[in-house]
Amino acid sequence: MHNPFVPETLEGWSVLHLMYRVRWDRLRQHPSRDRERMAAEAVQALAVPDAGSTAFVQVLGHKADLMFVCFRRGFEPLAQAQLALSRTELHDALDATSSYVSVVELGMYEMTAKIHEQLGAKYKPGSDEFEQAFDREMEAQRQRVMNRLFLDLPKARYVCFYPMNKRRGEALNWYSESFERRAAMMREHGMIGRTYAGKVTQVISGSIGYDDWEWGVDLFAEDPLVFKKLIYEMRFDEASAKFAEFGPFYTGLQFAPDQLDVYLDGGVPQLA
Amino acid sequence: MHNPFVPETLEGWSVLHLMYRVRWDRLRQHPSRDRERMAAEAVQALAVPDAGSTAFVQVLGHKADLMFVCFRRGFEPLAQAQLALSRTELHDALDATSSYVSVVELGMYEMTAKIHEQLGAKYKPGSDEFEQAFDREMEAQRQRVMNRLFLDLPKARYVCFYPMNKRRGEALNWYSESFERRAAMMREHGMIGRTYAGKVTQVISGSIGYDDWEWGVDLFAEDPLVFKKLIYEMRFDEASAKFAEFGPFYTGLQFAPDQLDVYLDGGVPQLA
Amino acid sequence: MHNPFVPETLEGWSVLHLMYRVRWDRLRQHPSRDRERMAAEAVQALAVPDAGSTAFVQVLGHKADLMFVCFRRGFEPLAQAQLALSRTELHDALDATSSYVSVVELGMYEMTAKIHEQLGAKYKPGSDEFEQAFDREMEAQRQRVMNRLFLDLPKARYVCFYPMNKRRGEALNWYSESFERRAAMMREHGMIGRTYAGKVTQVISGSIGYDDWEWGVDLFAEDPLVFKKLIYEMRFDEASAKFAEFGPFYTGLQFAPDQLDVYLDGGVPQLA
Amino acid sequence: MHNPFVPETLEGWSVLHLMYRVRWDRLRQHPSRDRERMAAEAVQALAVPDAGSTAFVQVLGHKADLMFVCFRRGFEPLAQAQLALSRTELHDALDATSSYVSVVELGMYEMTAKIHEQLGAKYKPGSDEFEQAFDREMEAQRQRVMNRLFLDLPKARYVCFYPMNKRRGEALNWYSESFERRAAMMREHGMIGRTYAGKVTQVISGSIGYDDWEWGVDLFAEDPLVFKKLIYEMRFDEASAKFAEFGPFYTGLQFAPDQLDVYLDGGVPQLA
C-alpha cells in the first residue's frame, strides 16, 4: 500500500562494500610471481558474472588498505563475489575490517507528493484502482531513471564512502517531521549538490534492513578537495545540520583491477 | 501477580543465534574431502534432538560469514547445541563474532487490557480468584496460538536479523507511557506489518534478562527488497519513530544444512 | 560522618565474576585424560580457602563460555583465586572476555531514614554522641542481616548476571532526587521483587570505586522465563523506567565443579 | 595571561599509568629461575633514575593483571621508563591493555579568586605589573605545596584508579558555569573528601592535552571498602552528581617491586 507519509524509492544495483587490511608480513614472504598469481586470482573472483561492475580502491590510513565496491543484480551474485574472494590465496593475507550491504536507491520526495495528489483527485486513496495506478506511475518513473539505478561505477580517481542516518533524537526527529518539511529540506539539500555537478558523482544506496546505518554514500571525484568542500557546505543545510548522523569515512584512490599486482608489489596503482 | 501496566506475554521456543566468521586460510589447507567431513559433523551437531529447527544462513559482509538460528525446547538443548558445535573440527576454523539469546514471544497488549477489564468486573483485582481466572485465560490463549509460539523456521531464501530496544530516554520513555498509549502505538505498528502479509514472515523473540537488547527480530522473505520497504515504512509509525532503538543488522541467504559442504568448497549454497 | 542524603549500606562477601571463552581448538589437541587433569587443577584453584563459595556457569552465546562467580572474605582471597586460576594448564585454553569486581551490599534506605530521625531527636546530628550511636545501630543491623551479607551462592540451575547504574542524565538524575523520593522509588521496586519470592534469588553487589558500573545483579532461578518476566515487569516501575541503565547480560546454566571435566569433554554439565 | 574565569593550577610529577595483561601461557613455558630473571630485569627497567617513584599493582579482573604507576620529573623519563620496560624479556609475556598520561595537579579555585581580588585592587588586570605580581604569588604558593606536588607514591595496600571529565552537556555544562559556582561546588566536594582524611590518600593528575579524559584520580587505602563509601557519598554532591563523568575503574593490590617474581610464580605478592 502506498503510504503518503513515506517517500517512494526506486532501487537499482545491489551493493557490497568490502574493506580489508593487507597483512604485508605474509605477502613479503612470497616471491613477486606469487603475488602476481594471487592478484590475478582475486581479480577473477571479483569479475562481474553478467551485469554490474567492481571498483578497486587503495584506502588511506589504518581502517583499511583495500576497498572493493561491488554492484550486482541482486544479493545472490553479491554472496557469490564475497565467497569467491574469501576462497582465494590472496585472502589469506587480508583481514576483513569492515563492509557495507545496501541497494542503489533514488528517493522520490517530489514524485511521491505529485502522484498522491494527482491520483487522489481521481481515485479513492488505498482503493485497488489507486494502488494499481500508483504502481503504473512508479514503474514508468523507474523506466525513466533506469540509467541512474543501474549506473556504471564512475571511473574517477578519488573515492569517499561513508554511511549515514537521519536523526531520531528526543527533540529532533526526522521521522516525526511532516512529509512537506522533509521534502523541502531534501530539495534544499539537493540544490547544493547540484552546484557541484560535473565535479563529483554521488551514489546513494539504501541499507535499512541490511546494515547498521540507513544509507551509504559514495562520492567520486578527480580532486579530493571537492569532497571536503561539498560535505562542509552541505553540513550547513537544515537536513544535514539538524538531522544527519555520519558513520566512519573511507577515502582512497581508485585503480584499475589489472593494477592489483602493481599494488601488492609496492607501486601506487593507477586508474588507467 | 498480573500487573495492569505490563502487557502479558506468551513464550515459545528458546532461541540462540550464533554468528561466526570462517577462517578461510585454515580451511584452504584441507583437501575437499576433509571439508565434507567437517560439514557433516557440524550439521550433526546442530541437528534437532527432539523438537525445534535450525536455520543455516550465509551472511553478507564482514560481521559474519555464517549464522545459525536454533529453535529449541529450552535453554538446556540450546546449551547442548552450542557445546556440540564448539567441539567439532569445523569450529577450529570459525571465530565467534556475535550471538543472541532470546525466547519466541507474543506480546498481548489488546488481550491484556481485555482480560483485566472482563475479570476486573467479576473479581477484586489481585485477589486469588482474579489471579487464577487470569491464569486460566492466558493458558487458553496460549493454546490458541501454540502454532505461532512453536513455529517452524520459515524456509524463505533471505533472512534479516536485528535486536532492538524501546527507548528509555530523558524526554521520550516507552516505559513511562500509559498502557493505552503503548497499546495504540503497537496497534498502528502491527497494521503496517499486516500490509506485508504473504511477503515477509516476522518472528519476535524477547531477550530482557538474557541479552543486551530487549527483543530480537527475524525477518524471512523471498525478495530482500521487502526488508527495506517494510522497515522503512515502519520507521515512520510512532512506536518506531519515537521509541525504537536498533542494534546491528545481519542479512543473508538461508540454505539447506546439506549444502554446508558446498559452501565450504566455494559454491553459494542453495535452500532446496 | 553519617550523611542524611546518602543511604547507608552494609557489606558482605567480596565478589569476583570471571568470564572466559574456551579455545576449543587448543583443547581438541589433548586426549581426554589431559582434560580431566586440567579440570581437576582448575577446580582446585577455585576451591574456597576458608570461607565463601564459587559458582561455575556454562554461559550461552559468544560473550563467554564459562563464568566463575567467587564469593570471598576480601580482595586478598579474590586476588589469590584469580591468580591461581591464571596459573593453571586449563587457563592456556581460556581467553578472558570480561569480569566484575564488587562487594555484596544491602542498601538501607528505610533504616537510614529511621535512624537519622530517631537519633536526631536525641542528639545533635554530626556530634560525637550522634555518630557513635549511629555506628552502634548500624552494627546491630549488620548482625541482624549477617546471613544475607554472607549468603551461600544459591544452587539454582539458571543464572543471569548484569551490571547497572542509576542514571545521571541532564534532565533525570537519580543523585539529584531527594532522599525521600529515592526511598519511595526503591520501596516500589522492592515490592515488585517480593512478588517473585521463592521463584528467584537476587544478589546485589556494589561496585562504585571497583568497576565500571555502580552495581552488579545476580539472579538465580530454576526456570529462566522468570528472569524475563521479573525484569520486564520491573522495567515499568519508576526507579527502573526513568533511572536504570543496564550493562551487558550474561545468561547460563550453573553446574557442580566436579562436572567441569564433563563439560570440557562435550557434555552439558549438571548441577547435582 | 592570567584569566579570571580559569582556575590556576600547580603541577608536580609527570605520571604514566601502564596496564598489562600477563600472557600466562607464555610464562608457563619457562622454568622458575627464568621468571626470576625476567622479574629482576623488569624491576630494573622501572627503577627511578633520579627522582620519583613507581607503584606495582596486581589488578583484579580481566582489564589488566598488572598496573605500573610511574611518577617522574617530566615526559622524558616517562618515555625512558616505558621504552625500557618494552625492551625487557618479561614484556614478551605482557599485552598492553590501557595506559594514562597525566601530570600531578593541584587546582586552586580559592587561591585564584583571592589573588585576582587582591592584585586587582592594586594593579590594572592584564597589565605587566599585575601579571608579574600574579606569577610571584603563584610561585610562592607552589613553594608552599611542593611536598604535595612532588609526593611519594603512598604505600597503602589497595589502589583504585579512574579517569574523569567535567560534563559539557547541552543543558549541564561545567565550563559554562560561573567561576563562583564552580568554586563553591569544588569546596563542597573537598569537604566530603576531608571527612575521609587518614583513611584514604587521593592523588589528582591533569590530563587535558595528554589523554582522553580531563583528570586521573588515584586513591590509596588500607581497606578497599573506603573507596566505595567515599565515592558513593561524593556522587551525591553537586559537582559529582551533575557534572562528573567517569571512565573505567582499575582496582588492585599494591606490592613491593621485589615481590614481582613471587607474583609471576603464583603467589599473591606483598607490600612489605
Next chain:
Amino acid sequence: MHNPFVPETLEGWSVLHLMYRVRWDRLRQHPSRDRERMAAEAVQALAVPDAGSTAFVQVLGHKADLMFVCFRRGFEPLAQAQLALSRTELHDALDATSSYVSVVELGMYEMTAKIHEQLGAKYKPGSDEFEQAFDREMEAQRQRVMNRLFLDLPKARYVCFYPMNKRRGEALNWYSESFERRAAMMREHGMIGRTYAGKVTQVISGSIGYDDWEWGVDLFAEDPLVFKKLIYEMRFDEASAKFAEFGPFYTGLQFAPDQLDVYLDGGVPQLA
C-alpha cells in the same frame, strides 16, 4: 558558488598521521645490526619525494609507540608513503592502531564576511561577476598565506595530536548558529590562542569527507605543560565550552629520523 553562510577555507599540505604499536617481541629476536637496517629502510620509505616533510614521534602510553606525521603535495604521495612503509621489513614488527587523513586548512571567517560585503556592494551575489571576483580575492588571499598553508613541520620536542568536531546536538548546534555568532566565537577562541604565541605552534587540518572527525589539531611545544594550560584555558571559551567535541589524544616526543635505530635499540631518541 560562494555561500555566505559557509566560511571559506584555504588548503595546503595533504596530511597523513600513522600510529603504530611496536611488537617488541619480534624486534628482540633480531641482532642490533638488523634493527639498524630496518630503521634505515623505514626512514627511506618516509623520505619526502619532492615537497613536504615527515615528523617522527615516540608516543607515550599504549595507544601507540610511534606516530608518523606526513605532509605531502596531495593524496597520491600520501598513498605512496603509506604503501612504501607497509612494504618495509620494520612494518612486520608494527601494528597499525590508528591514523588520520586531512588537509592543512585555514578557516577564513573574517575574510569571508569581508569579501561578501565588499563584493555584494558591487555585484549581484551569485552572478558570474561576483563569483569570479570572489575567486580572485580568495586566490590573492591564498598567495598571502602560502607559507602557512605549506609550512614545514615544526621542530619542537613535544607533540600533541587530537581530532575534534563542532557539536551538532539537539539543543546546541554549531551549524545552526548564525555566521556572525560563529565568527565572533572563533575570534574569541583565536585571541586566547594568540596569548600562547611563541610557546606553541598549532596546525589545523580539515578532515570533513576524509576521516571520522571534522578537524585534526597538532600542537608543538618545547614544554608539554603548555598543551595542558592552553587547552584548559580554551575549554572555557564559548566555541569550545559549548560546541567542541574531542577525540583521542596522542602525546609524545618528536625525534630526528636518523634516531629511529637508537629508539629500536632502547634509547630515547633525540630531536637534534
